[in-house]
Amino acid sequence: MKLLDKKTAFDTVRLGIFIVVTTVATALLAVTIGNISFNQTTKYRAVFTDAVGLNKGDDIRIAGVKVGQVDKIALYQNTLAMVTFSVDSDQIVDTSTHATLRYRNLVGNRYIALTDGVGGGERLKKNGVIPKERTTPALDLSVLFNGFKPLFTALTPADVNQFAFEVIKVLQGEGGTIESLLAKTASLTTTLADADQVIGDLITNLTSTLQIVSQRQQNFSQLLVNLQQFITGLSKDITPILNSVGSINSLNTKTAGLLQQTRVPIKADLDKLRITASTLDDTQSIWVKTLQNMPTKLNSMTRTASYGSFFNFYMCNFDGNVTLPLGTRIPVAYDNNSARCQK
Structure with a gap:
C-alpha cells in the first residue's frame, strides 16, 4: 500500500x-x-495624407528596430488619416521627429519609420501629434512599377522580386544608392537586349493580359489589403489556434483507440447482417406472399373457431415473441373483437 x-x-x-x-x-x-511586448509604452498620434494599407498592429520602427505598434487608424478632417501608435517609453519622440509610411515587403505589408529631424526639439507629451508636414505617405507602387512594365515582362519572377525590392529600398532610403540601382538596371537591360526577339514576341503575346491586369489594379490592391487583415487576424488568434490543434490531436487519438477496440465486433456484425440480407433477398417472394395472405388466413381461422366445431379451443387473443436465427426478437399480438370475447 x-x-x-x-x-x-x-x-x-x-x-x-x-x-x-x-x-x-x-x-x-x-x-x-504575436510580437507581444511587455515594455511600458507611450501613445502618440501622426497625421498622414494617405494611410492606405496600414493596419492596426503594424510595426513602429526606429533605425529598422521595432519599438512599438499601430493602435488605431481613423479619418481626420474628412481628407486626412489620424494614426494613433504606441512607442516604448524609453524612446524619444520630439517635435522634430519625422514619420514615414514604408513598405515592409512586396506583398503590401507596411510599417511606420520614425526619424529624427535636424536640430532636434522638445520631447512630445503623451498623445502628442506629429503634423502632416512631418509625415510622408507610402510610395505608389502602381505608378512606380507601371514604368518598369516592359522590363518586367521578360524577367523571371525571382529577378522581378529582387529588382523591385531594391527599387523600394533605394527610394525609401533604407539602403543602396542610385548608382547601384542604375547598375542593376543596366545589367538587366543588357541581358534583355540579347533576347530582343524573344522579348518582342513576349510583349506582343502579353499585351491583352497586361491590359486586363492594369484594369484590375484596384481589385489587386484590395486583395493585398484583405490578405494583410487576414494574416493580422490569425496572429491575434494564435492562442486559440494552438489550443484547437492540441484538442484535435487528442480527439484523433481517442477516435483511433475506439475504432481499434470495436473493429472486430463491427466486422462480425456486418458479416452476419450480410448473410441475413442475402437470405431475405433469396426468399423475398415467399415471405412477401405470406405477409400478403396473413390477414385473409387469420380472418378465416377466426370464423372457423367461432362458428364451427373443427377446433377444440376458442382463442380471443394472444401475444408473444418470435426469435429469429440471429437472436432478434419480434413481438406478436392478436385480439378477437367478436361478441363472444366481450366481457
Whole structure:
C-alpha cells in the first residue's frame, strides 16, 4: 500500500512538472509569434495624407528596430488619416521627429519609420501629434512599377522580386544608392537586349493580359489589403489556434483507440447482417406472399373457431415473441373483437 501511495505521488509530481513546462512553452511561443511586448509604452498620434494599407498592429520602427505598434487608424478632417501608435517609453519622440509610411515587403505589408529631424526639439507629451508636414505617405507602387512594365515582362519572377525590392529600398532610403540601382538596371537591360526577339514576341503575346491586369489594379490592391487583415487576424488568434490543434490531436487519438477496440465486433456484425440480407433477398417472394395472405388466413381461422366445431379451443387473443436465427426478437399480438370475447 505504501509503495502504491509513493508511486501515485511521484506520478502526480511528474504530471505537474509536465503541465508547468508545457504552459510556459506555449506562452513563450504565443508571445514570440504575436510580437507581444511587455515594455511600458507611450501613445502618440501622426497625421498622414494617405494611410492606405496600414493596419492596426503594424510595426513602429526606429533605425529598422521595432519599438512599438499601430493602435488605431481613423479619418481626420474628412481628407486626412489620424494614426494613433504606441512607442516604448524609453524612446524619444520630439517635435522634430519625422514619420514615414514604408513598405515592409512586396506583398503590401507596411510599417511606420520614425526619424529624427535636424536640430532636434522638445520631447512630445503623451498623445502628442506629429503634423502632416512631418509625415510622408507610402510610395505608389502602381505608378512606380507601371514604368518598369516592359522590363518586367521578360524577367523571371525571382529577378522581378529582387529588382523591385531594391527599387523600394533605394527610394525609401533604407539602403543602396542610385548608382547601384542604375547598375542593376543596366545589367538587366543588357541581358534583355540579347533576347530582343524573344522579348518582342513576349510583349506582343502579353499585351491583352497586361491590359486586363492594369484594369484590375484596384481589385489587386484590395486583395493585398484583405490578405494583410487576414494574416493580422490569425496572429491575434494564435492562442486559440494552438489550443484547437492540441484538442484535435487528442480527439484523433481517442477516435483511433475506439475504432481499434470495436473493429472486430463491427466486422462480425456486418458479416452476419450480410448473410441475413442475402437470405431475405433469396426468399423475398415467399415471405412477401405470406405477409400478403396473413390477414385473409387469420380472418378465416377466426370464423372457423367461432362458428364451427373443427377446433377444440376458442382463442380471443394472444401475444408473444418470435426469435429469429440471429437472436432478434419480434413481438406478436392478436385480439378477437367478436361478441363472444366481450366481457
